[in-house]
Amino acid sequence: MLDIRGLHKVYEGSGRRVEAVRDLTFTVSAGELVCLVGPSGCGKTTLLKCMGGLLTPTAGEVLLSGKPVSGPPPGMAFVFQEYGRSLFPWMRVGQNVELPLKQKNLTKARRKELVADALESVGLADAAGAYPWQLSGGMQQRVAIARALAYEPQVLLMDEPFAAVDAQTRADLEDLVRGLWRERGITILFVTHDIDEAVYLGERVIVLSASPTVVQEQLKVDLPDERDQLHTRVAPRFAELRTHVYEQIQAAKRGIPQDAVTKSNTPPLH
C-alpha cells in the first residue's frame, strides 16, 4: 500500500545544510496500523510530510499503491497535531468536514451523508453547527479526525495527533482511533513520541534513530486485537514490549545501531 524507498531529505538554507532524514526504507501494507516512534527531533514530521506530498524528498521515493507521490495524493488524509490551527475558525464544524469533499466530484447529498456519517462515528453528531473554538481540545481533534474520515482515504497519516490533549482525553482518542481502524479497515500511519501509545495502538512499531534518521528497528506488536486501556496496559507482554522500545529509543539517542542491541525482530519472551 505504502512504500518508502531510500527516502532522503536535506534542508538547504542560508548556508546551513541540515540532513533531517538520511535513508528510510519501509512498507506499510493495506489495512495495517503502524506506529512510528523516535527520539524528539528525529525528523518524524519531515518524513510524514514527504509521504503526504507536502515536501519533496531530496532523494528516494514514496509509492502509494505503486504510484509515486509527487503532490498531496487524493487517497491520503492528514491529521495534524495542532488541531486548533488545522481547523478553520471561520467555518462551522460541518463546513470544516465538508470543505475537502468539495474538491471531489460528489453530489451535495453524498457530501452531506459523508459529513454526517463521519461526525457520527467520532461521537460528534450534534456538533455540526458549532464553531471549532466552541469545543474542547479533544472534541476539536475529533472533528479533525472526522474530516479525514469523510475524505474516505486509503491511507490516514496522523502526526502526533494527541500530543496536545490531556491524558484522559488522549486515552479516549486512542480507543477511538483503534475502533475506527478495526471498523473501517483504513491503513493508518501514526507518528508519536509516546512509547506507550505506540505499543498500545500499533500492530507494528517502527523505531526511528536520532536525526539524521534511519530505521532503528521494526517490531511486531503481538498483543491481542481486542485492547483496552485497563487491561492491555498492565499486561506483562505490554510491559516487555514497551521496555524493549524504550531501550531501542535510548540506544537511538546514543547513536548505537540496531544490531548492537538486538538481532531479533521481536523481543524474546522472558
Add this chain to the structure above:
Amino acid sequence: MRGSNTALGAAGLAVFLALGEAVPRLGLVKEAYFPPTSRIASALWDEVTTDGFWSALGDTLTGWAVGLAIAVCAGVVVGVTVSIVPYLRETTASTIEFLRPIPSVALIPLAVLLYGAELKSVLILVVYASFWQVLVQTLYGVQDVDPVAEETARSYGLGTWARVRHVLWPTALPYVMTGVRLAAAVALILAITAELIIGAPGLGQEIAVAQTSQAVPEMYALIVVTGVLGLLINVGARTVERRALAWHQSVRGEVAV
C-alpha cells in the same frame, strides 16, 4: 455599567453644548465668529429644510461611497495579487513605500487639470487616499496565513483558487475590515476637502459658500453635519466589522468549553 456610561456621555455633551451657548453670550469670544449653540441649531434647522442641503449631502455621500468602493476593490485585488504572485511583493515594496506617503491633497492641481470641478476630481483624491489604507492592511492580512492551515488545505488537495477563497481570504478579512474602516474615515475627509478647495458640488462647497457670504452660523451648522456624518460612518463600519467577523477572537469573546 453600559447605561451609566451612556448617561455620562450624554452629560458631557450637554455641558459642551451649554458652554458653546454661554461663552459667546458672556462676551468671552466674539459672537460674530463663534455663534452660540442655539443659533447654530436654528441655522441647522433652516438648512435641513432646503433642497440644496440634501442635494449637497447626496453629492458628498456619492463621492465618498463611489470612491471608497473603488479603493476597497482595487486595494483588495492588488493586495492579494501582489502577495500570491511570486516575487511581486519584493518588486513592488519600495514603490508602494514611495507612493503611499504622498498626501492626497498634493494631487489637487492634477485633479483640477484633468477633470476641473467635477465628481471625477473628488474621486481621484478619495481613491488615492483610501486605496493605500486597504492595500497595506490586505498585505499584512495575507501574510498572517497560518502555515498549518495552509498545509491542511494543500494536503486535502485544495487548488490555488480554493486556498485563496477558503484560507487566505478569511485570514485576511479582519485586516481588510480594519483597512476599510480607516479608509471610510479618510475618504470622507478627502471628499469634503476636495469640495472645499476645488469647488466640486457637495457639503464642502456649501461650507465655502457660507464662509464667503459671511453666513457664520450656517457654516457651523454644515461643519456639525460633516461631524455627524463621520460619526455615523465609523459606527456603521464597526457594525459591519462585528457581523462579518463573528468567528474572530477579537469579536467572539469568551466561550464556554
